[in-house]
Amino acid sequence: MSAFIDLEQVWFSWPSGREVLRGVDLTLQRNDTLALMGSNGSGKTTLGKLIMGLLQPTAGKVCLDGRPVQEYSLAERGRRVGYVFQNPERQFFAASVADEIGFALGFRGFSPAEVEERVAELLAFFELEQYAQAFPFHLSHGEKQRLALAAVMALEPEFIILDEPSTGLDWARKNKLIKALEGIRERGVGYIIISHDHEFCRRLCRSAVTLKGGRLT
Amino acid sequence: MSRFPDTRTLLLIVLCFTTLALALGDPFWLAAVLALALAALAAMGISPARLGRRLKRYRGLFLVLVLAQSLTNSSGRVFLEWRGHVLLSSGGVQAAAAAVLRIAVILAAAMFLSRRNYQELVTALVQLRVPYELAYMVLLGVRFIPVFMEEFRTALTAIQLRGVDLDKVPLGRKIRIYSYILMPAVAGALIRARRVAVAMEARAFRARPRRTWLEWPRLHRRDWLLMAAAVAATAAVLALYWR
Numbered sequence: 223m224s225a226f227i228d229l230e231q232v233w234f235s236w237p238s239g240r241e242v243l244r245g246v247d248l249t250l251q252r253n254d255t256l257a258l259m260g261s262n263g264s265g266k267t268t269l270g271k272l273i274m275g276l277l278q279p280t281a282g283k284v285c286l287d288g289r290p291v292q293e294y295s296l297a298e299r300g301r302r303v304g305y306v307f308q309n310p311e312r313q314f315f316a317a318s319v320a321d322e323i324g325f326a327l328g329f330r331g332f333s334p335a336e337v338e339e340r341v342a343e344l345l346a347f348f349e350l351e352q353y354a355q356a357f358p359f360h361l362s363h364g365e366k367q368r369l370a371l372a373a374v375m376a377l378e379p380e381f382i383i384l385d386e387p388s389t390g391l392d393w394a395r396k397n398k399l400i401k402a403l404e405g406i407r408e409r410g411v412g413y414i415i416i417s418h419d420h421e422f423c424r425r426l427c428r429s430a431v432t433l434k435g436g437r438l439t
Numbered sequence: 440m441s442r443f444p445d446t447r448t449l450l451l452i453v454l455c456f457t458t459l460a461l462a463l464g465d466p467f468w469l470a471a472v473l474a475l476a477l478a479a480l481a482a483m484g485i486s487p488a489r490l491g492r493r494l495k496r497y498r499g500l501f502l503v504l505v506l507a508q509s510l511t512n513s514s515g516r517v518f519l520e521w522r523g524h525v526l527l528s529s530g531g532v533q534a535a536a537a538a539v540l541r542i543a544v545i546l547a548a549a550m551f552l553s554r555r556n557y558q559e560l561v562t563a564l565v566q567l568r569v570p571y572e573l574a575y576m577v578l579l580g581v582r583f584i585p586v587f588m589e590e591f592r593t594a595l596t597a598i599q600l601r602g603v604d605l606d607k608v609p610l611g612r613k614i615r616i617y618s619y620i621l622m623p624a625v626a627g628a629l630i631r632a633r634r635v636a637v638a639m640e641a642r643a644f645r646a647r648p649r650r651t652w653l654e655w656p657r658l659h660r661r662d663w664l665l666m667a668a669a670v671a672a673t674a675a676v677l678a679l680y681w682r
């Protein structure tokens with residue numbers, strides 16, 4: 223089986239000249255679960271965006287399912303790999319929480335009844351029912367975090383990248399998220415969790431890497 | 440400690456160049472003014488290469504401008520014609536060149552202030568007797584434009600990552616999507632603006648009618664000389680052009 227995500231000697235510097243990644247190699251199968259750790263500013267978010275093709279490496283190759291990630295349209299990438307932004311606010315655009323989750327489904331040929339059912343399921347799962355008609359920007363941070371996850375899960379991607387999903391969640395919500403990700407893992411969907419939360423990662427990921435000095439260790 | 444040139448002097452220089460950019464209509468004159476502006480920038484240690492990068496960002500706009508100018512202006516020698524419509528004429532080329540150069544001069548003029556921070560600009564405006572609330576608001580507004588653009592771009596990426604192929608969506612739906620995207624960009628900008636306002640009030644902005652200034656730079660003789668030279672040069676160029 224060929225790798226699903228494949229990074230080969232990836233280097234990245236910002237136009238300002240700051241070199242963030244210095245030769246990163248990473249190979250993941252479709253059902254791998256990886257924890258990506260590293261101190262603040264070590265380039266974890268940058269690496270996540272490179273995998274999604276939102277940033278282009280200065281040198282090296284990033285492949286998704288055997289093809290360079292840039293060959294896929296943004297929409298194709300998004301359907302295959304769910305990406306939860308570090309700042310969940312950045313990915314909201316609908317006028318209500320329910321719309322936010324159902325948005326993409328409508329564009330993918332689901333009937334309104336099916337969309338409604340799926341949205342109701344996700345709202346219930348992430349305990350957001352009472353906010354169904356609320357404005358996403360007015361939610362608390364933990365609620366935004368859960369909404370962002372729900373919206374990405376609605377797409378049923380083959381792989382998920384979560385940038386610090388556990389920050390801002392209380393203990394009970396975090397456990398709930400762990401249950402959700404365990405369920406996803408059982409369905410054969412892999413993920414990368416970017417996090418500082420060792421306990422969270424230890425429970426969810428088979429392997430862990432740390433980004434330090436621009437390299438993975 | 441005062442810097443030379445003073446921010447007010449720079450503001451005047453910006454004003455002179457923008458006046459010239461708007462008053463002159465001949466591409467050769469505009470090109471000369473642009474060269475002068477770039478030379479002055481270089482003398483201040485600001486690299487003209489930065490103007491190139493800015494111009495590149497607006498190339499789409501330029502293309503539209505050039506097309507509009509050359510299609511609507513049919514004076515001079517006609518180069519290209521189609522069924523009696525003039526597509527390209529020497530007058531059109533000149534008008535298009537002038538339009539592009541005009542924007543280049545204005546962008547170059549703005550670069551004179553690129554080494555000054557907000558505090559210095561606000562101080563300069565207040566020294567020119569602009570009420571400081573107004574000065575702050577104007578500069579904050581200018582500051583929010585790039586933030587707003589960035590927000591818009593992020594939303595565009597986010598929406599596509601949700602599996603929406605913008606290229607394949609029919610026009611009617613596309614417009615709906617764009618209105619979707621505008622929402623977070625506007626909401627984000629408004630929320631941020633309100634946050635800034637609260638943060639400023641929390642730090643006692645406007646709590647008292649008078650305020651003190653950490654720095655209150657003074658104009659030196661060199662500044663007055665530079666200002667006089669800038670105004671005289673601008674007047675001379677205009678006089679020659681309109682002769």
Ligand SMILES: Nc1ncnc2c1ncn2[C@@H]1O[C@H](COP(=O)(O)OP(=O)(O)OP(=O)(O)O)[C@@H](O)[C@H]1O
Pocket residue numbers: 236237238240242260261262263264265266267268269308
């Ligand atoms: N748009 C940008 N332009 C220039 N430099 C940037 C930009 N975004 C991030 N950086 C820099 O790149 C480095 C890596 O940032 P990144 O966001 O990937 O870190 P991180 O590991 O995700 O940190 P955190 O744990 O705080 O989320 C930082 O030093 C940051 O200052």
Ligand SMILES: [Mg+2]
Pocket residue numbers: 266267268308385
């Ligand atoms: Mg990060």
